[in-house]
Amino acid sequence: MSTSLAPAVNAALATVIDPELRRPITELGMVDSVEISDDGAVHLSVLLTIAGCPLRDTITKDSEAALLGVPGVTAVDVELKVMTQAQRDALKEQLRGPGGQRGIPFNQPGSLTKVFAVASGKGGVGKSSVTVNLACSLAAQGLRVGIVDADVYGFSVPALMGITQAPTRVDDMILPPVAYGVKVISIGMFVTGNQPVAWRGPMLHRALEQFLTDVYFGDLDALFLDLPPGTGDIAISVAQLLPKAEILVVTTPQAAAADVAERAGAIATQTGQTVAGVIENMSHLEMPDGGRMELFGSGGGQLLTERLSATTGTPVPLLGQIPLDILLREGGDSGQPIVLGRPETPAAAALAGIADKLASRPRGLTGISLGLQPR
Numbered sequence: 394m395s396t397s398l399a400p401a402v403n404a405a406l407a408t409v410i411d412p413e414l415r416r417p418i419t420e421l422g423m424v425d426s427v428e429i430s431d432d433g434a435v436h437l438s439v440l441l442t443i444a445g446c447p448l449r450d451t452i453t454k455d456s457e458a459a460l461l462g463v464p465g466v467t468a469v470d471v472e473l474k475v476m477t478q479a480q481r482d483a484l485k486e487q488l489r490g491p492g493g494q495r496g497i498p499f500n501q502p503g504s505l506t507k508v509f510a511v512a513s514g515k516g517g518v519g520k521s522s523v524t525v526n527l528a529c530s531l532a533a534q535g536l537r538v539g540i541v542d543a544d545v546y547g548f549s550v551p552a553l554m555g556i557t558q559a560p561t562r563v564d565d566m567i568l569p570p571v572a573y574g575v576k577v578i579s580i581g582m583f584v585t586g587n588q589p590v591a592w593r594g595p596m597l598h599r600a601l602e603q604f605l606t607d608v609y610f611g612d613l614d615a616l617f618l619d620l621p622p623g624t625g626d627i628a629i630s631v632a633q634l635l636p637k638a639e640i641l642v643v644t645t646p647q648a649a650a651a652d653v654a655e656r657a658g659a660i661a662t663q664t665g666q667t668v669a670g671v672i673e674n675m676s677h678l679e680m681p682d683g684g685r686m687e688l689f690g691s692g693g694g695q696l697l698t699e700r701l702s703a704t705t706g707t708p709v710p711l712l713g714q715i716p717l718d719i720l721l722r723e724g725g726d727s728g729q730p731i732v733l734g735r736p737e738t739p740a741a742a743a744l745a746g747i748a749d750k751l752a753s754r755p756r757g758l759t760g761i762s763l764g765l766q767p768r
């Protein structure tokens with residue numbers, strides 16, 4: 394009896410995914426032992442990475458559900474243990490590669506991750522809302538997606554994604570919380586309450602660097618960086634740390650906003666980065682009578698693409714125009730991005746359309762070196 398159940402029990406365990414590492418627990422060395430009694434009762438011993446693992450309940454419940462789904466299994470008892478240092482080291486080596494490779498994985502020669510830095514000239518044009526919606530849209534299509542909230546002073550991504558969970562630390566490796574299939578890291582997860590982050594430029598750079606080196610994202614298809622507005626320290630740090638990152642410039646339809654946004658995009662010519670495209674947000678408001686109210690004027694997105702095409706010398710596309718929608722704002726406030734909560738709305742459709750365009754961009758293998766030279 395016990396041996397005949399073993400293959401099915403093992404297959405069921407292979408469907409249990411570690412919520413943070415996003416890999417089957419069987420592949421991560423987390424299954425310590427499985428005992429199957431003659432009466433069909435299963436005793437499973439699971440090794441957690443750290444003692445205080447916040448997701449211990451999830452792992453327990455998922456393991457129980459998977460095992461109870463096996464015909465013949467009558468009862469399940471899950472025992473949680475903690476990995477030894479040697480087991481943790483082996484896991485880290487498995488995740489990071491031989492020697493526990495450090496450095497920024499997205500800059501490795503073989504990295505196929507598309508990195509998008511979402512920038513704007515002015516604040517409040519919708520960068521963070523666009524970032525989370527694009528990320529969720531791609532994750533819903535089955536892509537592996539991450540977000541780095543690079544707006545260190547004005548972090549907002551955890552709230553927009555409804556994340557209250559803190560990252561798990563496994564020695565020097567940080568495991569990012571996952572929401573809607575997206576791995577997210579933000580300075581907001583490291584401060585208590587609503588404390589401000591009062592740091593100067595070098596600290597900002599170090600924080601960003603640590604997010605990119607110490608946080609285990611695994612192999613991603615796309616990584617989004619939600620930048621603060623303008624062309625300050627962080628935009629320069631992103632260019633230095635991730636020279637391959639392509640810039641997505643968010644603007645409103647207002648001509649004056651496009652003027653300011655042009656500077657955020659034009660920084661690419663100084664840093665050797667590519668502008669992947671322009672996203673016009675808050676384009677218009679659909680009226681109950683079917684008409685459109687252009688609250689912020691019109692043409693800003695188009696104007697910006699023309700100007701950036703001229704300054705960068707390469708065609709910069711207008712990737713989409715997102716209308717104003719109260720549901721978009723409400724989705725942000727409630728931590729459920731509109732592309733998932735209200736996909737039928739025109740705003741969600743516009744965002745999903747932009748995500749599709751990004752998904753169909755070829756994954757580039759060649760790293761572009763930073764064009765900045767000391768004088």
Ligand SMILES: Nc1ncnc2c1ncn2[C@@H]1O[C@H](COP(=O)(O)OP(=O)(O)OP(=O)(O)O)[C@@H](O)[C@H]1O
Pocket residue numbers: 513515516517518519520521522523544547549620621622674675676715716717718719721722723725726740
């Ligand atoms: N298309 C839209 N329709 C309705 N509300 C929107 C839209 N886009 C953004 N908003 C709202 O506008 C506000 C600013 O958006 P968001 O925080 O995404 O902008 P931001 O560019 O990231 O701002 P900051 O520069 O402060 O980081 C938010 O309250 C958001 O919900």
Ligand SMILES: [Mg+2]
Pocket residue numbers: 520521522544547549619620
């Ligand atoms: Mg923002």
